[in-house]
Amino acid sequence: MxxxxxxISYSTDEVALxxxxxxxxxxxxxxxxxxxxxxxxxxxxxLTSLIPMAQSTISQHLxxxxxxxxxxxxxxxxxxxxxxxRENWAKAQALFGExxxxxxxxxxxC
Amino acid sequence: MxxxxxxISYSTDEVALxxxxxxxxxxxxxxxxxxxxxxxxxxxxxLTSLIPMAQSTISQHLxxxxxxxxxxxxxxxxxxxxxxxRENWAKAQALFGExxxxxxxxxxxC
DNA sequence: CCTTCCAATCGTATATTTACGATGAACTAA
DNA sequence: TTAGTTCATCGTAAATATACGATTGGAAGG
Numbered sequence: 001m002x003x004x005x006x007x008i009s010y011s012t013d014e015v016a017l018x019x020x021x022x023x024x025x026x027x028x029x030x031x032x033x034x035x036x037x038x039x040x041x042x043x044x045x046x047l048t049s050l051i052p053m054a055q056s057t058i059s060q061h062l063x064x065x066x067x068x069x070x071x072x073x074x075x076x077x078x079x080x081x082x083x084x085x086r087e088n089w090a091k092a093q094a095l096f097g098e099x100x101x102x103x104x105x106x107x108x109x110c
Numbered sequence: 111m112x113x114x115x116x117x118i119s120y121s122t123d124e125v126a127l128x129x130x131x132x133x134x135x136x137x138x139x140x141x142x143x144x145x146x147x148x149x150x151x152x153x154x155x156x157l158t159s160l161i162p163m164a165q166s167t168i169s170q171h172l173x174x175x176x177x178x179x180x181x182x183x184x185x186x187x188x189x190x191x192x193x194x195x196r197e198n199w200a201k202a203q204a205l206f207g208e209x210x211x212x213x214x215x216x217x218x219x220c
Numbered sequence: 221c222c223t224t225c226c227a228a229t230c231g232t233a234t235a236t237t238t239a240c241g242a243t244g245a246a247c248t249a250a
Numbered sequence: 251t252t253a254g255t256t257c258a259t260c261g262t263a264a265a266t267a268t269a270c271g272a273t274t275g276g277a278a279g280g
Contacts, residue, residue, distance in 0.1 A: 023131075034209075167268075
């Protein structure tokens with residue numbers, strides 16, 4: 001990147017959508033979210049046993065999901081419990097729902 | 111990446127979701143899709159005038175969206191008209207819908 | 221044939237992502 | 251205090267993504 005994106009204007013929704021999409025753009029993060037979204041409320045340790053990746057790598061992915069706001073962590077020494085961030089999850093659901101619904105069928109005859 | 115992801119097993123949905131999410135992970139691609147999803151069926155030239163980026167860069171983003179299957183191109187010399195790929199769009203919509211709906215509220219009391 | 225127009229592709233430079241092992245920090249238990 | 255457990259962070263290497271200008275390819279028009 002020789003230039004930043006700062007000289008291009010994006011709407012709040014465009015930035016929010018792309019940020020969430022980026023968080024979802026790796027299959028292992030989809031897998032983690034699926035595990036957390038299911039009934040299993042997971043500790044990191046459970047994730048590391050379920051997913052054949054280095055613990056540090058999984059921790060990195062969890063951090064990415066945290067920063068995207070899709071999950072939240074709850075320290076429970078000596079473990080940390082991760083859960084879906086319900087509020088932001090609902091927001092993301094709404095954003096994607098609106099985005100995909102915006103397609104006007106038959107708009108141009110392609 | 112020192113190792114490929116090939117030694118980790120992902121479901122078809124996990125791979126499909128992450129691939130679509132990756133295509134959506136850049137704000138300019140969200141913008142392009144919004145423009146195409148609206149009533150305006152665009153030629154590349156219109157996009158380059160609407161988006162302050164080099165023509166080659168926009169072409170690269172269009173290629174990414176093409177490869178993700180979200181849009182389709184129609185050669186109309188000397189121009190090319192791009193449209194939403196309705197069938198895949200609907201598939202993506204369904205995938206994301208199911209994904210976000212899979213969250214079980216109250217599952218773990220976080 | 222030659223030029224013009226439009227879009228794709230090439231070549232390149234830089235930034236980010238992804239993965240790993242190693243180390244560090246915090247708490248528990250002996 | 252001394253280990254042991256759990257997870258985050260650091261440091262690093264390789265792959266991928268992003269952006270640009272320059273070039274190429276193909277069709278239309280002179």
